Amino acid sequence: MTTDLVAAARAVVPFVRERADQAEAERRLPADLVDVLTDAGLFRMLVPEVYGGPQADPLVLLEAIETVAAADGAAGWCVNIASTTSSMSWYLDPEWARRIYGDPRTVTGGAFAPTGRGRRVEGGYLIDAGRWAWGSGTQHCQWINCGVLTDEGDFHLMFLPAQEVEFLDTWYASGLRGTGSLDFEVHDRFVPAGRELQPGRTPTRVDAPLCHFPNFALLAAGLGAVTIGIAQRAVDELVAVAGDRKPMLSARTLAQQGYVQLDLARAAACVAGAR
Numbered sequence: 001m002t003t004d005l006v007a008a009a010r011a012v013v014p015f016v017r018e019r020a021d022q023a024e025a026e027r028r029l030p031a032d033l034v035d036v037l038t039d040a041g042l043f044r045m046l047v048p049e050v051y052g053g054p055q056a057d058p059l060v061l062l063e064a065i066e067t068v069a070a071a072d073g074a075a076g077w078c079v080n081i082a083s084t085t086s087s088m089s090w091y092l093d094p095e096w097a098r099r100i101y102g103d104p105r106t107v108t109g110g111a112f113a114p115t116g117r118g119r120r121v122e123g124g125y126l127i128d129a130g131r132w133a134w135g136s137g138t139q140h141c142q143w144i145n146c147g148v149l150t151d152e153g154d155f156h157l158m159f160l161p162a163q164e165v166e167f168l169d170t171w172y173a174s175g176l177r178g179t180g181s182l183d184f185e186v187h188d189r190f191v192p193a194g195r196e197l198q199p200g201r202t203p204t205r206v207d208a209p210l211c212h213f214p215n216f217a218l219l220a221a222g223l224g225a226v227t228i229g230i231a232q233r234a235v236d237e238l239v240a241v242a243g244d245r246k247p248m249l250s251a252r253t254l255a256q257q258g259y260v261q262l263d264l265a266r267a268a269a270c271v272a273g274a275r
Contacts, residue, residue, distance in 0.1 A: 015033065023177070037078075044101065056083075057210070066225040066232070076229050077176060078179055111135050116146050119151040120152060125196065127190075133170075136181040138184055141162055143161060144160050155198060227274070239264070242254040
């Protein structure tokens, strides 16, 4: 099943490319592109089979991310963030994991940093206040997670419905604008016990090989895959124009220029080496 994810990523490439400029202009992924990526299963690749997910092999995950990122870096970034966030399903209380991730159209995202403050109350926790940066793709998520430091000195990653989160219009970047990596805030929100976890302390609740893979390693590798996809696209774009473009005052095309051939070979080797 997981190999189908690479095929699904290849199938959406034309639509991802078509919507890239719109995503850049709107500073978030367009709604119809989100629907296409959701239907393809590319936002939840690490949800385990026990919760109805694809439980993707790590190498399949990386190839799918790179494929989307080569079409549009912002879309590839959001695929990586959402899919690696879905690895939190390994640690959540099974009842909450099923409620959140059992729906194949659920997309999750958020911010890991413990910049929120909360306290233990009857039945769970109350987030008093918090503001988080770099909420990539959160505007198209149904559930948002955020790092909270409690009054007991413990670090929890807590899940909230998107409607309980305030999104702030802060994302004015010079690149990857389509990621929608804005700030968000939470005030006075209750999180029931089990709809949170303690990073580095809560054990995995799912007995599958994938669920014993360090999820932060998957996040880091996924970011690498995004970068490789963008770099590969740059190489491909140069190859596509080199046969016709001629430098000023030259009778030869770029493809016929020795220095271009050398630099292109070096660039292609760097991409291949990184991959």
